[in-house]
Amino acid sequence: MSARxxxxxxxxxxxxxxxxxxxxxxxxxxxxxxxxxxxxxxPDEQIDGLLRNTIGMSKLREVVxxxxxxxPRDHGRLSALHTSYTYLRQFTPQVLAAIDxxxxxxxxxxxxxxxxxxxxxxSGGRKVPEGAPTSFVPTRYAEYLAKARKDGDExxxxxxxxxxxxxxxxxxxxARLAPLRRPGHLPVHARAxxxxxxxxxxxxxxxxx
Numbered sequence: 663m664s665a666r667x668x669x670x671x672x673x674x675x676x677x678x679x680x681x682x683x684x685x686x687x688x689x690x691x692x693x694x695x696x697x698x699x700x701x702x703x704x705p706d707e708q709i710d711g712l713l714r715n716t717i718g719m720s721k722l723r724e725v726v727x728x729x730x731x732x733x734p735r736d737h738g739r740l741s742a743l744h745t746s747y748t749y750l751r752q753f754t755p756q757v758l759a760a761i762d763x764x765x766x767x768x769x770x771x772x773x774x775x776x777x778x779x780x781x782x783x784x785s786g787g788r789k790v791p792e793g794a795p796t797s798f799v800p801t802r803y804a805e806y807l808a809k810a811r812k813d814g815d816e817x818x819x820x821x822x823x824x825x826x827x828x829x830x831x832x833x834x835x836x837a838r839l840a841p842l843r844r845p846g847h848l849p850v851h852a853r854a855x856x857x858x859x860x861x862x863x864x865x866x867x868x869x870x871x
Contacts, residue, residue: 670742736802755783771795775827798830
C-alpha cells in the first residue's frame with residue numbers, strides 16, 4: 663500500500679507540474695485582465711472592449727479551446743491510487759482475514775468499516791451497504807465518495823470506500839506500532855507481521871493527532 667501510494671503521489675506531482683506549464687498562458691492573461699478589472703477609473707462599459715483589444719480575440723479563443731478541468735481537493739491522488747486497486751486486492755483481503763484488529767478510543771467507525779469490508783470479501787459482495795461509516799475518510803477524499811454515490815456508481819463507491827478504509831487502518835497501525843522498538847533489534851518487517859498474524863491480535867490506538 664505504501665509503495666503504491668508513493669507512486670500515486672509521484673504521478674500526481676508530475677501531473678501538477680505539467681498542468682502548471684499548460685496553465686502559463688492563463689496566468690499571463692490574468693496579468694493583463696486583473697489590473698483592468700481592479701482599476702476603478704475604467705468605466706464598466708469600456709472593460710469588455712479594452713480587454714478584447716488588448717489581449718486579442720485570437721489569443722482568447724486559443725486559451726478557451728484548451729479547456730481547463732478543475733482538480734479535486736487532493737489534486738487527483740486517490741484517483742491515481744485507484745489505478746492500483748486490482749493489484750492491492752491481491753493481498754488486502756487476506757491481511758484483513760488473518761488479523762483480528764481491535765480498535766481503541768476513537769476508532770469505532772473504522773472498526774465497523776473493517777468488519778463490513780471483511781464480510782464483503784468473504785461473501786463476494788460488491789455493494790457497500792447504506793449507512794456504512796465514512797467518518798474516517800479525509801475531507802480531501804470525501805468528494806470521490808459523494809460523486810460516486812450521486813452518480814449511482816456502486817462499483818466506484820466500493821473501490822474508493824475500500825481504499826479509504828485500508829488507508830485509515832494503516833494510518834492507525836502506524837500511529838500505534840511505529841514507536842515500538844526493541845533495543846539492539848530492527849522492527850519486524852510488515853510482511854513478517856502478516857505471516858505471524860494468525861497467532862496474534864493487533865490493537866489499534868486512538869485517532870492520531
